[in-house]
Amino acid sequence: MHGTVARRGHFKGHGEWSDASGILMAVEITTRCRDTNQRCRIDKPLGYAAVGIPVYLLIDRDSLTLTVFSEPEEGRYQRSPSYSWGSTVELPSPLNMPLDTDLLRQYAG
Template sequence: MTPSTEESPQMSVEDFEEIEHHAPETVRLEFINGRLEVKAVPDGSRGEIFMWLLRQCMQHRPDLNLMPERGLKVEAYRKGRARTDGSLAPVGHFRGHGEWSDPEGVLMAVEITSRDNDTNQRDRIDKPIGYGEADIPVYLLIDRDDNTLTVFSDPKDGRYQQAPSYPWGAAVQLPAPVGITLETEELKDYAD
């Protein structure tokens, strides 16, 4: 069987949206690189890490909202559908949007790795490509497997040009247009 790709997807975007619309609330589906993917439901530590980031964003940039579980149209030509753990955008940006928003105006996409078998492919490979192709300025990956934060930035020609990683505990500068320095010492409480 030939693997699915953006060039030969498993199904159309419209078919995916129909399936996703009828999926139970306990299942979170994404359509990345032409493949239907099931995203793990957040566990308690993952939720706490999201709340830590939300507090930091609110403190440093009250003009922005970090929206949880936002559906974005990603990849080249907006053929993918990703449900971010968080999407940072100006206050009111998503007003009137449906379930899947165009990424224009989103300043940062956030993913916190899951404890599932697909997290490597999904969060470390597919999502940097999809978010880069969508020209989202910053992609923040909070990686619970190796206790790091990777800051993907400077998308050009569909690829992020920068992707430095920092250990939990470091001060992490999120570049413009986000412009926040994250104090990550608290994340050490969630190391396994």
């Protein structure tokens, strides 16, 4: 599963495709697919960083963690701290807000 957080009105009039300039954060929840490791933990962080998406939030159901990738530079995220489900995570700029992950514990397993 995946989603995005974008600036208000960013997608208006763009049709099916839009550039990444108005995207503030991409969000991914891992699946039980055999290619999850490659796709979610390797390919997507590289792809999102390459187009300059400021934050990539990976909700990892295998390890019960959240990883916040941020500070894209030269096609790679410079920071990627991980947190246990249940933590309050401070989302970095441009979001600058806390994210309470306590409810994720309900979905473990």
